[in-house]
Each structure stands twice: as structure tokens, then as C-alpha cells.
Amino acid sequence: MSSFDIDLESKLHELQQAALEAFSTAANLAALDTLRVQFLGKRGQLTALLKGVGQLSAEQRPLFGKKVNTVKAVLATCLEQTQVLLHQKEEEAAIQAQRVDVTLEGRSQYVGQMHPLQIGLDEISGIFASMGFEIAHGPEIEDEFHNFDALNIPPEHPARAMHDTFFVKSDEKRVLRTHTSPVQIRSMLAGEPPLAIVAPGRVYRCDYDVTHSPMFHQVEVFLVDKDVNMAQLKGVLSQFLSIFFGKKVPLRMRPSYFPFTEPSAEVDIGCVFCDGKGCRVCKDTGWLEVLGSGMIHPNVLRSADIDPEVYSGFAFGLGVERMVMLKYGIPDLRLFFENDVRFLQEVGR
């Protein structure tokens, strides 16, 4: 080997060392690429070194070529590894740059809320609608015929006085309906049996204290068909109450009196707060009075042009405020009409 050869070889070695050093300290992918061009590019240092190959003998040339290729391969490997490394680093940096405080509140819509009584009305109507009852409405300014007379409550009837009726000033035969039962009469006069109706709505009584609101909500439910009997009334009630309260609730019927039903029954459910064991809400009786019901009085059917010899029916009326208070544990009737949004939003959730 001539000294020239040794010189060429040591230059090759130096180049390899310098390149490896430079690659490993490259700050980023762009800098690395510049180094690649500098060492391995077409006009790079390795190409320049190869130009000295002409001075070598024919025997030496392939040997030197081999050595150059080896260096090339070493540098290419190093370059590739460094590239992967730097790529990872840059990805990581980008991820770090996009870091957010995930505990910060999200951009959200304002949430409104249905009134608890609306929720109750919708639930009750919905359950009966799913049982095949059709929804009906009636006027709130009602005449005495539909509100009283047709419901078997003649003018001198003690029950009429017990209704605490609001009268309209300009027309004393008009009242604010005291119950949703007039819808019974209207539906029967407008249609033919079989009639299965659920009638939700507002009703009015001239009574205003801690436990009475002058306006409140009722849902009237009735079925008129051939051979409707009291066992079916009990069946529908028991089905409804279990769905509404989301559990099987014991039901008790007590004989009572309403002018528009005969027989009549007050319906109690096993106290939903203490499961019938006795508590403050049920006054230790284990029972809660929830609604009045009965078989539609023949006089009522007759006044709605339905023949009581052919048809019979049951009817009952639910107090929505009471049902909602029981279901959601609302302690005070007045909360419903105070319209404090903090209360309204709390119950609906």
C-alpha cells in the first residue's frame, strides 16, 4: 500500500467519524437532512472522496470501493436510526404542545326543565294512552250542566256546596270547572261507546291555604262499554299505579260517596315512603289516599244519552299535584306555583 492509499483510507475513516458525530447531535429532522446532503449527497463529502479513486491502481480500486460502500452503509443505518429518533421526539413535542386541561368545563348548552306537574301530567296521560285510552280536553270555563247537573249533582245537592266553586261574574250559570269530570259528559255526548278516555287538565276550587291551591290539575279517566265492571276498574288502577310509582304498590278500595258514581270507592295505596309500615306522611296508617273512583252512575250515562241498561262504565279522577308530591317526595304544595327555577330544575332531573 502506498502512503497515498493510507491517506485516502484515513480520510475515509475521518469522514465516517465526523458524519456519525454530526448525525447524532442533529437538533431536528431538517438539520439531519442538511447533514445527509452534506455527507452523502451527490455533491457531498463522500462523493468528493470517491473522486480520488482514479489515483489508485487497478487492484486497489475494488478494495477501496468496498470500503467506501461499507462506510456508506454504516452512515445510512445511522441516518435512518437518527431519523426515527428525531421523528418520535417531534411527535412528542407536538403532543405536548396540544396538551389541554381536561378538567376545564366543556362548552355546553343551557338546559331547560319541564315543570314537575307537566312531567306528572305527561307520565300519567302517557301510561293511559299506552293502555289504549284516548286523550281528550274540555273547556275550563264550564257551564253548570256539564260541571254539575249532568254529573248527578242537582242545585240543592250538598256536594255542590262542597265544591267551593268559582263563578263567572257576567254569567252566573258559568263556573270554572271544579273537576275534569265534565269531559266525561262531553266525550259521551260527542261519541259512541266503547269510549276509553283520559282527560288531563286544570281545575279550580275557591280554597286557598297551605294544603289547597285555587288552581290545580286533575286527570279524569273513564271507560264505557258493555259489561264494564268494578273488577276491571281495580285492574286498570292497579296496573297504572304500579307503572307510575315504578313498583308494585298495594291498593285498597274503601266505600265512599261521589254523586257521579255508584258504587263509589276511595282508593288508597300502600304508603310509598314507608312501604306500609307507618310513618309521618301516612299518619302511621300505612296507607295514602290517592284518588276517588267508581262505576259511572246510571243518571250520568242517561244525561249523556247513553243507555245504562246496555252500557256501563267506570271512572276515576287523579289529583296530579298529589301524585307528583308522592312520587318525587315534594313536601309542600305551594312549591309548584312559586315557580322558583332552582326548585323546578331540581325536581326535573
Place this chain on the structure above:
Amino acid sequence: MKLPLSWLLEHVALTCSIDAIAKALTDLGIEVEGIDYPAASIEGVLVGQIQSMQPHPNADRLRLLQVDVAGDQPLAIVCGASNMVEGDKIALATVGTYLPGDFKIKRGKIRGEVSLGMCCSEVELGLADEAEGILILDSSTEVGSDVSAYLGLETAILDLSITPNRGDCMSVYGLARELGAYFDVPLTLKSLEKTVFDADVATPVVHIEDQDDCPLYMAQQIEGVVLTDSPQWLAQRLQACGMRTVNGVVDVMNYVMLEIGQPMHAFDRAMVKGDLYVRRANAESMKGLDERELSLNAEHLVVADDQEVIAVAGVMGSLSSGVTAQTTSLILESAVFQAARVSTVARQYGSVTEASMRFERGVDRAQTAVALQRATSLITTLFGGRVSAVEQCGDGEWTKHKIQFPISAIAKRLGIDVPESTDLVLQGMGFSIERDESTIRVSVPAHRHDVRLVEDVIEEYARIYGYDHIPTVLPAIAMNVAAPAPKRLLDHVVAQGFTQVINYAFISEKQQRLFSSSPEKDVRLLNPISAEMSVMRHSLFPSLLANAQYNLNRQQSRVCLVEEGRSYFSEEKGFQEVNQLSLLWAGEAGSDRWYQDAKSVDFFDVKGVVETVLKQMGQLPRWQACDDIQGLQAGQTAVWQQGKRRVAVLAKVSRGIAKSYDLDGDVFVAEINLDMLSQSKKPAFKALAQHPSVTRDLVFLFSNACVVDDILAVARKASGKALQDVRIFDRYDGQGVAEGFVSLGIRLTLQANDRTLQQAEVDDIAKKVVTMMAKKFSAQQR
């Protein structure tokens, strides 16, 4: 009504517990609202006798007593009273006793001296509100016995709610009859002493004008009565039943009514001139016992003497003919008055009394004579006197109502057969029942005015057999299967962040006038709760404003409320009820959240909500300005009309009204007529176009007098049928735009159904729009 247990047991010797009696009453349809135990409330208070009394060594005002309660030895008691002497019998609350008010007596030391109980006054026993000193008992009282027995306190008083059909249960006797039949215990028939008639005492003479008004009137005269207060046992019974004591005679009248159910009345014979007449009133008046002057007419049934009205039948006697301490001779009345006659006047004069309530519900004609005999007997026993023969006017007989029906009718109505043994209980209650294989024949007793129809008898069978026996069966309902209810406007508004409120439908006249200038359309109440709740609302806005005020006062910074309800109008064609949805937005539109700037609500916040929810209902309303709606601010009021009728309005509430609710910021409201909305046609579905659409933006300078709705209408017309959509995409009136002008960017979206639009076609349309804008609005393209 109140039913003292001791009184009930006098009439039927039940041996079961009070709870069993309460359960039976409930099963029979008589609601037990509560049970009071007066005697138990002072259990442990014993009759004690003061054996010795010495001053307390450490306190001038206290005394040391040795009290004998018949125990092993006398009890040492420290007492602060001074109205007793040695030997007195007193009410001693022993250690462990709970006095009314949950006050427990404990063994104690008072100023160093042991005290094993407390001497009670009437206050501590819950008998009076104030007392001077401790209660001193009668010297004959047995030492060590219960003071509750000495005081005659009832062991139990049932508080019953009697339904209006059961007048027969408004007496001790009537309830005893029900319970006796239920438990199969015979009634204790009280033998009434036969009254000895004195021929020297004149029999009163009674005339009845119309037997429909008064089928039966019985009277009896008593002379030589010496009136004193009622004896304690009688006064206590009345008090237990919640009645005041008045004087001996009146108390007996009330006692007999409570016991037998027949209302009674007594006149002072000396004040009655001549005969008694039961007749309709002429135009005359009477000063009642409550000193009110009642003016009477032919609607009213009265009892009169030869000269004047002395009682409004079944309701109230006159002041002048009433029994007083000076009265020595009486006429007792036991009569049957028609329910409607009594209720009319009782309602009219607001004097619903224990007596009128019984007449309204119907009294038992079989008891009219019995009650008179019972009253006469009690009065002569207690106050002496000589008794006339009984005057009876009207018919003492009546025909029993009969009902006949097939046995199968019971199961048909109840869904279950009732055993024949139930007949026995009904017979015990006075019904006569006959059966054959298929039919039941019932004869109704006089006290059951409410049983007239087959259904009434079936109810009797059901309640006696027990409602618990009725099975639970689901009917096969002919299914009117309806589609699930579509979402309401209310649902969409709530989804926009509004909270639903429910307000009373009546408001004050003053509130009504805020948004309605048509008082002639007001529906006013004859008997409102108050002036604040006297008119049926025309608008939901007044209540919503009150709700906003309420909530803004409670630290809510953003109040978004919605109400669905009716408004009420008195129109020529009759009363109209309109279904409305109204909403209100007050306070902030932005928020205190990190991603939003704080901002007060403005017109377009509310309009955006209203447009969104209407779009969800399939409606694209055209709004126009309207400057003359009561209560709403001109220039910030938009309406959606259909013909002459208004479907919706959205607006800023006028400053003055907002201020009157203490609302300082702007308040926006909207009202949508739901009846109109449901009738409003929805735009038809348009088929999706197959070809791409092109948008072209044009910017013009308009005079700010131009209205966007008009500009868009012109753009629509100029663009022709290729136009899919046109909207304002930009609005600018800042620097670079002359005063009085506004720069509006109009974006046209163009599309043809059958091809892709060519550039030249689009240019053409744009050119037309530019021309028309110049022509119609003198608008220059920018």
C-alpha cells in the same frame, strides 16, 4: 262528626277494640280521620289528698305537702300554689306521667326538697287556657283513683267524615246501627220513660201550609220548667262532640240531635203568640239568634206564630222566641223539613249549622217522635215541668221504597258474586230482603234516603261484603291505538334552555291592563280569592314578569322561562279559551363561563330561539314590524300574521312595565298561539336536487330605512326559480360606511333541478339582482 266511644257503647255493647271499630267503619265507607284519647292524655294523674302542708324551708312561696294517693306511703310534693288547705283532694301527676304537651313528670329536688310529682291546675291537664291555683276536687272523690274518670274524660273519640249521602250516620244511634249489624251485636234499646201528659197544659196547635215542604211536624209544650246549667255529664258529651254549651234546654236539644240524628228546636212559650204555622215566608224579616236580620221571601220555609216569623225552618230560631235563663215554659219542635228548602236558605245566609246539615241530608221520619219523647223526658228529669199531649201535624206514616233486580246484576256490576249471608247484615241495618232463585226484592228503611236505584243496593252489597273481595281484572279495551304524541312546541322550547313555569290563570285587573286594552273581553270571577286573582288572564306575560322578578331577586342572572296555558276572553260568540305558549328572557344572554363573553339578552337572541323552535315544528314564519301592541316597545316588536290573525309576537317589554316589576335590564317575551300554529300549513317537502349548487355573494350599500324582509323578497323575485336559498351573510355599518347607510352581504344559493348551472347563467342571475337592488332600493354594489 265526633263519636265518643262511651256514647256508642251505650247503644251497642261492642266488645272489640277501638282499632277494630275504626277498621269496621272504614270498611263500611265511613272515613275515620283520627282518634283522640283524652283520658290517656292525663294517664297517671291521680286523686290525691293533702295530709299535711308546711312552708318550704328555703323558699317563701313554696310549700311542702304530704299527699296520700292510696299508695304504701304519702308522697312528698313541693307545690307553688296557695289555694289549698290540708284535707283537700287534688289532681296529682305522679312521677312518669306525660302531661299534654309531652311534658314528663320526673322525680326532682326543688330548692333542696324532694318532690315526687306535681299538683295540677286545669291548664296542666289541658282543660283550660288559664287557671287560678291548682284544681281542687270534690271531697267525695275516691283517693288514688284516676282523675280522668273523675273528670269524665272519654277514653276515645272517633273523628269521622260522613259522606253527604249518609245523613243516617250523623248520629250516635245511626252509627251504632251500622256497627251493630256489622258485628252482629244487637242494639241496646233504651226504654224511654212514658211521659205523663198533664191535661192542664195546653197542647200547641200546628198548621202546615204544604206537606211537600214539611211532611211531619211534632210539638209538645212543657210548663213550669226551672232552668239550670246542664249537668256535667251532658256538658262533657257536647264538648267531646265539639259543641258549645248554651243553656240547659238548648243543650238537651243538641244532645238529642247528636244522639238520634233528629234536629230539635225549643221556643220560649211565653214569646209565641197563638198557633204555629209552617209556611213559606212573605216579604218579611226575622232577627235570628245570632242577631242578624234575615230578609225572607217565598223561597224560604219558616215557622211563624199568629204574628211573626219565629224560626227559619231547620236553620235558626228568632232571637225573641229563643230560650233564655228566664224561660219557664217551652214548645219543643221535632219536625221533618224538605232538604232543598233548608239548604237554600242555609247557603244564602251562610248559616250551615249542625241542624241544617242533617236536614239537607235527610232525617229519619221513624225517629221524629222518638226524639221528641227523649227530649221531653230529659228536660222534665233535669229541670222539672209538666208536659202537654203531643201535637202531630202531617203524616207519621210513609211508604217504604222498594227495589227489585236480578241477582246476576250484582256480579255484572262488581265482577264477583256476593254471598247470600250479606243479606243478614243489611237486614240488621233495617233493609227487608226477599230472594227467590233469580231475583232480589229490597225494601228500603226510612233512614236510607240515598238508596233509590238498583246500583245503590249493589253498592250496599259491595260495601258489606267488602271491597277487598273484588278481584283485579284488566278489561279488553277496544284499542284506539294512537301514534306516539309528536313533540310539542313546549318540548322544543325547553330544549333551548327554558324552564317551564305554571301560574294561576287568574290575575289582577291591574296586571290584565298591562298587555290588554279590552276590558270588555275580561272574564271576571264573581267570588275571587282576592282582587289579585280576580280576572282570567288575556296574556301570560304578567305572571311571567312576576316569575322573572322573583327569580332575578334570588341570584339568577339569566332567567329563561316558558309557560303553556290558556288565555280567556269573553267574546260576543261566547267565552273563548286560547291555548298559548309564552316565553320570557331577562338578564344575561352570554354568561360567566370561560368561553363566552358576558352580554345582555337582545331581540335577536329571542328571535333566534323562536325561529329555531318554529322551524322544528316545520314552520318558517315571515315576521313584520308592528308598533302598536299594548305593553310592547315600538321598534322591537315583530309579529307573524296569517291573514288578519296573529300567530305569534315577539318583542321587548316596554320600559315602564319592566320597571314596574323592578326589572332594570331589558326583558324580551314571545307569545305563540298554539291553536293557530296547529292549523298553520307546513311547507311541502321538496325533493333533493341531484346537481351541485352554486353560491354567489353580492354586497350592497343600502339606506338603513330598507327592511331586510323586503330586500330578500326582491332578491328572490330577481333570482327566479333557480334560487334555493337567500340570506344576509354579513352586515356592517362601521367605519367606511356613510351615516344612514348599511352594508349588507347577500348570499344566493342557486341550483337547477335538471343540470349543473353554467357560469354564464349564474352571472346573469347576479346581474339581475344587482339591477333590481339599484332600481328598488337605489342600492350600490360594493
